Amino acid sequence: xxxxxxxxxxxxxxxxxxxILVVEDERRMAxxxxxxxxxxxxQVVVSRxxxxxxxxxRNSPFDVIVLDVMLPGMDGMTVARRxxxxxxxxxxxxxxxxDSTADIVRGLDSGADDYLVKPFSIDVLLARLRAVSxxxxxxxxxxxxxxxxTLDPGSRRVMRGREVLNLTPREYRLLELxxxxxGRAVSRDTILESVWGFETxxxxxxxxxxxRALRLKVDTREPKMIHTVRGFGYIMRES
Ligand code: CA
Numbered sequence: 751x752x753x754x755x756x757x758x759x760x761x762x763x764x765x766x767x768x769x770i771l772v773v774e775d776e777r778r779m780a781x782x783x784x785x786x787x788x789x790x791x792x793q794v795v796v797s798r799x800x801x802x803x804x805x806x807x808r809n810s811p812f813d814v815i816v817l818d819v820m821l822p823g824m825d826g827m828t829v830a831r832r833x834x835x836x837x838x839x840x841x842x843x844x845x846x847x848x849d850s851t852a853d854i855v856r857g858l859d860s861g862a863d864d865y866l867v868k869p870f871s872i873d874v875l876l877a878r879l880r881a882v883s884x885x886x887x888x889x890x891x892x893x894x895x896x897x898x899x900t901l902d903p904g905s906r907r908v909m910r911g912r913e914v915l916n917l918t919p920r921e922y923r924l925l926e927l928x929x930x931x932x933g934r935a936v937s938r939d940t941i942l943e944s945v946w947g948f949e950t951x952x953x954x955x956x957x958x959x960x961x962r963a964l965r966l967k968v969d970t971r972e973p974k975m976i977h978t979v980r981g982f983g984y985i986m987r988e989s
Contacts, residue, residue: 769793772794773826776818780796802823803821803824804832807838817845819857830857844857845870861919864881864946894926896929906922932986941984
């Protein structure tokens, strides 16, 4: 590792070496991912079958899993869901050819942390992998509390009063962002950047869809906590 270019050093420092599992049945895509990620200094294991990928993911530790949706053996959504059911918390970046909001929401609900719609640029993939793997680390910060809503970043448990709220990973990030800024308006741009990262195909409408979904879980009773700041974004506060 002595004769690396400055660029390569930078990207390696920024991302650190990761153990990455790629579950992708299209040979060209799998080869491209393996080659590119190797060039970035990562260790890559490739599986071309969903069931096999699931078994590999369950039996060896990875920093991140790149998971295609349409796979032989077991589809990517099922792989992600079963991993989460078996308490496997490895960050999952889902690759999808579908781009309808319903499919994306389904993917995220299945336990994926983020998704990329094919075709995507390798730079975007690398940036997203860095973001997803960072999020995978469990923060050791204190519990957040707004009114009777509590969020524990250690266990990722969210409660309103005595009721445990079941949030998708993305809803959780959205709520965490609003709670960390409690009493301050958070702009849609900030939400897009913090919750969706480097994605370019997300619109303000997507933010609205997710805020609506979050409200259906958090604000089912009075007082409402998540408020719209017209023309700007959202604020979380008790009244
Ligand atoms: Ca496929």
